[in-house]
Amino acid sequence: MATSAQIWSEEIVEAAGGAVQLVKGGDGDPLLILHDELGHPGWLNYHQALAQDYTLYIPSHSGFGETVRQEWIMNIRDMAGWYLEVLDDLGLDRVNLMGISLGGWLAAEMATMSPQTFKKMILVGPAGIRPPTGEIFDMFLVVAKEFISKGILDPDATSEFSTICPDEPTPELVERWEVAREEASRMSWRPYMHYPGLSHLLHRLKTLPTLVVWGKEDAIVPLSAGQVYQENIKGSRLAVIDNCGHHPEIEKTEEFLQLVKEFLAA
Amino acid sequence: MFIGYFTERPYQDERTGFYGATGKPIMDLTVSNEMFDPILAAGLLNRYLDEKIYAEEMGFDGLMLNEHHNTAFCMGGAMNVEASILARITKRAKIVLLGNIIPIWDDPLWLVEQLSMIDMISHGRLVSGWVRGTGRESVSHNIEPHYNWERFQEAHEFIIKAWTTPGPFRWEGKHYNYRHVNPWAKPYQKPHPPIWLPGVVSRDSLMWAAEKRIPYIMLATELAPTKQAFQLYHDTAAEHGYESGPQNLGYLWKVHVDETEELAEATGRKYIQGPSNPFLEGNEGTVNPALVNLPGLTSRRRVLPTQAVATAARGGGGGVAGVLGRPYEQQIADYTIICGTPKTVIPKIRHVLEYIRPGSIFFWDGDGAMTHDDAMRSLRLMGEEVIPAVREIAKELELPGPFEVNPATGESIDPTPDEASQ
Numbered sequence: 308m309a310t311s312a313q314i315w316s317e318e319i320v321e322a323a324g325g326a327v328q329l330v331k332g333g334d335g336d337p338l339l340i341l342h343d344e345l346g347h348p349g350w351l352n353y354h355q356a357l358a359q360d361y362t363l364y365i366p367s368h369s370g371f372g373e374t375v376r377q378e379w380i381m382n383i384r385d386m387a388g389w390y391l392e393v394l395d396d397l398g399l400d401r402v403n404l405m406g407i408s409l410g411g412w413l414a415a416e417m418a419t420m421s422p423q424t425f426k427k428m429i430l431v432g433p434a435g436i437r438p439p440t441g442e443i444f445d446m447f448l449v450v451a452k453e454f455i456s457k458g459i460l461d462p463d464a465t466s467e468f469s470t471i472c473p474d475e476p477t478p479e480l481v482e483r484w485e486v487a488r489e490e491a492s493r494m495s496w497r498p499y500m501h502y503p504g505l506s507h508l509l510h511r512l513k514t515l516p517t518l519v520v521w522g523k524e525d526a527i528v529p530l531s532a533g534q535v536y537q538e539n540i541k542g543s544r545l546a547v548i549d550n551c552g553h554h555p556e557i558e559k560t561e562e563f564l565q566l567v568k569e570f571l572a573a
Numbered sequence: 574m575f576i577g578y579f580t581e582r583p584y585q586d587e588r589t590g591f592y593g594a595t596g597k598p599i600m601d602l603t604v605s606n607e608m609f610d611p612i613l614a615a616g617l618l619n620r621y622l623d624e625k626i627y628a629e630e631m632g633f634d635g636l637m638l639n640e641h642h643n644t645a646f647c648m649g650g651a652m653n654v655e656a657s658i659l660a661r662i663t664k665r666a667k668i669v670l671l672g673n674i675i676p677i678w679d680d681p682l683w684l685v686e687q688l689s690m691i692d693m694i695s696h697g698r699l700v701s702g703w704v705r706g707t708g709r710e711s712v713s714h715n716i717e718p719h720y721n722w723e724r725f726q727e728a729h730e731f732i733i734k735a736w737t738t739p740g741p742f743r744w745e746g747k748h749y750n751y752r753h754v755n756p757w758a759k760p761y762q763k764p765h766p767p768i769w770l771p772g773v774v775s776r777d778s779l780m781w782a783a784e785k786r787i788p789y790i791m792l793a794t795e796l797a798p799t800k801q802a803f804q805l806y807h808d809t810a811a812e813h814g815y816e817s818g819p820q821n822l823g824y825l826w827k828v829h830v831d832e833t834e835e836l837a838e839a840t841g842r843k844y845i846q847g848p849s850n851p852f853l854e855g856n857e858g859t860v861n862p863a864l865v866n867l868p869g870l871t872s873r874r875r876v877l878p879t880q881a882v883a884t885a886a887r888g889g890g891g892g893v894a895g896v897l898g899r900p901y902e903q904q905i906a907d908y909t910i911i912c913g914t915p916k917t918v919i920p921k922i923r924h925v926l927e928y929i930r931p932g933s934i935f936f937w938d939g940d941g942a943m944t945h946d947d948a949m950r951s952l953r954l955m956g957e958e959v960i961p962a963v964r965e966i967a968k969e970l971e972l973p974g975p976f977e978v979n980p981a982t983g984e985s986i987d988p989t990p991d992e993a994s995q
Binding site for chain 2: 447448449450453485488489491492493496497
């Protein structure tokens with residue numbers, strides 16, 4: 308896949324009152340992907356595979372990457388409300404939604420605000436819920452490289468690990484991480500990486516087909532939070548992938564793709 | 574010249590093996606307070622207060638305190654408590670707080686009340702400094718590092734208004750909201766106690782201080798970049814339509830005086846033993862890279878030459894990372910530690926004063942693994958020989974302090990007789 312012609316492009320679009328960085332690629336029904344707390348990691352194998360059947364929309368959140376920070380945004384629900392206007396301006400409606408980690412939390416908040424905007428929702432190791440057992444690992448007490456490593460159960464067996472976490476990161480990558488850490492802090496400093504009302508608001512999603520994907524050995528967001536998501540979204544499915552950390556889309560790409568493709572095609 | 578005394582009040586406990594002269598490395602957030610011994614700490618807290626009281630007797634103009642949290646290198650987790658005690662017990666010296674970490678409190682109105690009380694109890698001897706705090710402060714009291722600078726500025730504006738505007742009034746800001754501001758405690762000094770700002774790294778803070786005509790104190794930075802930072806202050810002042818001078822600038826660094834050169838060296842080496850502050854230039858210690866680079870705490874691009882020098886020395890890059898220690902010999906060579914008998918120390922202090930031209934200086938002593946006896950010997954010799962000599966040098970070099978020349982106007986201040994402050 309890595310050798311095939313590039314099927315994605317990156318542009319800056321005007322949306323919701325500012326410049327938004329948007330990576331777009333593939334062909335088919337739109338699939339909106341919300342990146343995690345360290346920003347869009349680049350076009351990975353799972354993007355390439357999903358782009359065969361879907362048109363991927365991967366914006367950078369307010370302040371992340373090249374997207375201009377909206378200074379008024381002070382928490383995740385401000386971000387979610389702003390993002391719904393971004394979707395309006397991009398003409399995205401009844402869209403499939405996927406969110407990863409902090410992006411999964413953001414996706415869930417957006418869906419609770421406007422369930423009718425989305426066709427199906429996939430949450431991958433989402434933050435957002437205070438886990439009944441265990442704690443969400445504190446990303447701000449370690450440097451970015453250590454945080455990424457913590458999110459992968461077996462880096463040696465993960466072919467894209469050196470892509471997302473090179474031994475010698477370029478200054479540009481370090482800068483991207485630092486920008487992302489600051490913006491993630493603005494979303495999640497306290498209470499850390501969760502919003503107490505979310506578990507109750509999730510009840511509104513009973514008509515939104517939802518797949519929750521979790522690595523069984525996730526050391527960032529404990530699996531117990533996934534069970535809360537599953538229990539509070541009626542009709543949702545929690546798929547747990549064995550021998551896998553916080554990023555099944557990177558660490559167990561084939562299993563992840565099979566789950567996602569089946570869910571979206573059903 | 575204004576001459577102050579400072580020690581960081583380290584938690585010295587030889588029994589644990591972590592602290593004191595054993596010098597085991599410590600890193601922020603890796604040491605549990607399980608080993609904290611309040612009986613030992615009671616002795617240390619009283620020792621440090623006693624040393625401050627003796628410093629006043631020995632002729633110091635200012636007794637400086639600082640505050641850190643969740644760390645063994647500074648026991649002053651509630652500095653205003655220490656200041657309150659000094660306010661009652663001492664008679665003449667200014668109580669210089671450098672400073673309260675205003676962004677990390679959700680209730681700055683409580684600071685308005687505390688500081689007003691200290692100013693009243695001391696009959697107007699409070700110098701009220703502000704700091705932004707390091708990463709450990711934001712983590713310890715769980716305040717958003719990315720709003721540190723915004724909260725700093727808003728808290729400052731709020732406190733000044735609460736000190737100077739008759740209440741009640743309402744405050745609806747971005748970070749602070751009060752429905753009824755009417756503190757039944759107001760400062761003794763009018764319009765309010767002097768505000769000073771100490772700093773190490775941030776260009777934003779220095780320029781803010783210069784714009785507001787607030788004296789700026791550099792903390793234990795190397796001399797050449799300190800001089801550059803002072804020039805930035807003067808340039809910023811000129812841009813804002815006034816001429817700053819020595820009265821606007823201060824410098825804190827390590828000075829220890831002893832009875833013989835041999836004793837001075839043996840004692841001076843204790844500066845870099847024990848739980849000294851790894852954040853400040855020249856200390857040994859292991860910094861936690863995530864903590865000193867907390868997201869949004871300090872602008873990654875707007876740092877002072879002091880930080881640029883430290884960064885370059887480590888091979889550059891990495892943003893606002895921590896400052897690693899330098900050997901004792903190197904610190905002696907570059908004057909960031911001055912150590913010796915009065916005879917050898919005084920010319921070195923003169924060199925520092927000539928080179929960076931501050932109006933306020935603070936001798937940082939009695940730290941690391943130094944004992945009470947070490948601190949008291951030095952204080953006595955400072956009082957007997959060093960302070961009188963430094964005052965003469967400052968006169969010759971024309972280095973007025975902020976109580977001789979008004980930092981905001983450049984005008985001379987008439988000396989007023991000491992008030993009876995009993």
